[in-house]
Amino acid sequence: MKREVGRLALLLAPAAIVFCAFWLLPMARIAVLGAEGPHGLAAYSAIITDARYFNALVSTVTLSVVVTVATVIISGIAGLFLARNHFPGRALLTAMLTLPLAFPGVVVGFMVIMLGGRQGLIANLAHQLFDVRAVFAYSIAGLFAGYLYFSIPRVILTMIAAMEKLDPALEEAARSLGAGPWRVLIDVVIPALKPAVISSSAICFATSMGAFGTAFTLATRINVLSLVIYTDFTYGADFVMAAAMSIVLGAITWLVLALARTLAGSTVAAAGG
Amino acid sequence: MSTFGYRLRFGLQLALTLATCAFLIAPVIMSIMAGVTGNYFTGIARSGMTLQWLEQVWHLYSQTVYLSLQIALACLAVTLVLGVPAAYVLARSRSRLTRLVEELLVLPIAVPGLATGLALILTYGDVRAFRTSWLFILVGHVLYTLPFMLRSVLAVMSSIDLRTLEEGAASLGASFRQRFFGVIVPNVRSGILAGALMVVTLSIGEFNITWMLYTPLTKTLPVGLAETYASMRLEVGSAYTIVFFIMIIPLLVAMQMMSRERRRIVRVVEDGNGNPASR
Numbered sequence: 001m002k003r004e005v006g007r008l009a010l011l012l013a014p015a016a017i018v019f020c021a022f023w024l025l026p027m028a029r030i031a032v033l034g035a036e037g038p039h040g041l042a043a044y045s046a047i048i049t050d051a052r053y054f055n056a057l058v059s060t061v062t063l064s065v066v067v068t069v070a071t072v073i074i075s076g077i078a079g080l081f082l083a084r085n086h087f088p089g090r091a092l093l094t095a096m097l098t099l100p101l102a103f104p105g106v107v108v109g110f111m112v113i114m115l116g117g118r119q120g121l122i123a124n125l126a127h128q129l130f131d132v133r134a135v136f137a138y139s140i141a142g143l144f145a146g147y148l149y150f151s152i153p154r155v156i157l158t159m160i161a162a163m164e165k166l167d168p169a170l171e172e173a174a175r176s177l178g179a180g181p182w183r184v185l186i187d188v189v190i191p192a193l194k195p196a197v198i199s200s201s202a203i204c205f206a207t208s209m210g211a212f213g214t215a216f217t218l219a220t221r222i223n224v225l226s227l228v229i230y231t232d233f234t235y236g237a238d239f240v241m242a243a244a245m246s247i248v249l250g251a252i253t254w255l256v257l258a259l260a261r262t263l264a265g266s267t268v269a270a271a272g273g
Numbered sequence: 274m275s276t277f278g279y280r281l282r283f284g285l286q287l288a289l290t291l292a293t294c295a296f297l298i299a300p301v302i303m304s305i306m307a308g309v310t311g312n313y314f315t316g317i318a319r320s321g322m323t324l325q326w327l328e329q330v331w332h333l334y335s336q337t338v339y340l341s342l343q344i345a346l347a348c349l350a351v352t353l354v355l356g357v358p359a360a361y362v363l364a365r366s367r368s369r370l371t372r373l374v375e376e377l378l379v380l381p382i383a384v385p386g387l388a389t390g391l392a393l394i395l396t397y398g399d400v401r402a403f404r405t406s407w408l409f410i411l412v413g414h415v416l417y418t419l420p421f422m423l424r425s426v427l428a429v430m431s432s433i434d435l436r437t438l439e440e441g442a443a444s445l446g447a448s449f450r451q452r453f454f455g456v457i458v459p460n461v462r463s464g465i466l467a468g469a470l471m472v473v474t475l476s477i478g479e480f481n482i483t484w485m486l487y488t489p490l491t492k493t494l495p496v497g498l499a500e501t502y503a504s505m506r507l508e509v510g511s512a513y514t515i516v517f518f519i520m521i522i523p524l525l526v527a528m529q530m531m532s533r534e535r536r537r538i539v540r541v542v543e544d545g546n547g548n549p550a551s552r
Contacts, residue, residue: 210385
């Protein structure tokens with residue numbers, strides 16, 4: 001028994017050492033650094049007290065909430081549709097909807113430029129059809145489109161998986177008892193999907209809060225939190241504030257994910273953005 | 274009313290699904306087109322098709338492709354060595370301590386990559402030899418991809434009866450090494466393969482951490498992409514994106530095929546035992 005414990009410890013050691021040396025220690029280091037500036041611990045409250053950070057926080061949270069709601073609605077409908085109907089081309093459609101799953105944020109930003117940039121699809125169409133100039137890639141609409149772009153594939157996957165686990169007999173039973181399609185949706189389908197909705201909302205929100213590549217590529221004037229941190233670090237050389245804000249941002253995303261997990265069971269982690 | 278209502282709902286849902294699909298796929302197709310168009314502004318019909326942008330990209334950025342592949346493969350090797358044994362420990366011992374360890378190990382994907390990158394550079398940025406080597410980027414990628422390897426292998430390990438398998442092998446006189454490589458690893462290879470695909474795919478596309486860590490001599494593909502998008506004409510950015518798609522799309526398709534296969538297996542197992550096998 002003792003020998004086995006020793007063996008398990010030995011097997012876990014490499015991962016634990018790498019994690020502690022390169023993640024835990026550096027994170028602890030910047031957490032301390034964040035409090036070592038001229039204002040001490042007050043650096044952490046700058047997220048509320050400093051107008052620049054607070055505005056960035058408000059716009060990032062607002063954007064993330066709107067994106068999350070839109071993503072869950074769109075992916076919920078599409079996921080429900082794909083899980084419930086079998087028609088030729090369904091597998092291909094599902095594959096295409098989940099294709100951008102691992103596109104990095106920078107590529108997502110470029111996809112938005114292809115749609116809404118100066119030479120983008122929408123701009124061309126609008127110019128040819130209505131003779132108006134429609135460039136939205138670099139505005140809040142472009143940011144919204146980009147965040148939607150990287151969120152939809154992830155949430156659709158979760159939704160389809162959750163729907164496939166849902167027993168169609170339940171809906172059948174509700175229908176045979178006289179429930180209309182909306183009643184079935186509200187009383188049967190949505191409650192059954194609740195854990196999937198909670199966890200995918202949390203993932204979507206956390207990813208949007210921390211997204212950097214997309215906003216960076218679009219180079220918008222809207223200050224999302226990650227861009228402010230990056231600017232402070234690179235151009236302002238304000239390591240203390242960059243460190244403190246990174247910790248605050250990390251704490252927010254971690255808390256949201258942890259909260260969702262206690263509410264809904266397991267969550268798959270966020271990626272990229 | 275019911276058939277009409279049903280048709281209407283079917284039609285609306287189909288329309289929304291197709292519109293979403295167009296939103297996701299149209300820019301992919303457009304960037305592929307733009308990458309082989311002589312002049313995107315005048316259009317492919319007038320300026321013709323060309324490979325000049327791809328040649329230019331290859332001339333300028335082939336190093337980034339090689340470096341990204343090198344890092345992705347090294348990252349895969351490291352996550353296998355670290356992740357598979359760690360997953361085994363977490364599957365064998367479900368104590369409060371191992372749960373905490375699992376929580377900790379997946380933290381790097383719960384916080385934004387920017388924060389991880391910033392922490393690494395502020396802590397190890399002064400170690401010059403390390404900071405200027407590709408290993409600095411590798412460390413970032415390992416932190417970010419290890420949770421995916423761990424989760425993927427752990428999911429399969431928790432679905433099989435590890436202890437019985439091992440006891441069987443041990444009763445036949447197998448040493449731990451023999452049991453681990455001869456019994457456990459072959460039994461969880463679907464999880465290892467799925468994890469491996471995920472690790473390579475994510476490493477090739479990783480930007481948020483890498484952007485904080487790279488030096489002019491250690492540029493990866495996404496770093497090169499960001500530069501090109503910011504400073505070069507649309508056709509060059511598009512051609513570079515084609516190179517990225519060529520690397521990433523086969524991996525994504527393989528991943529989709531694997532997950533479909535797996536879902537099928539899980540369903541068979543669930544039907545067989547009457548209870549879900551996956552956690």
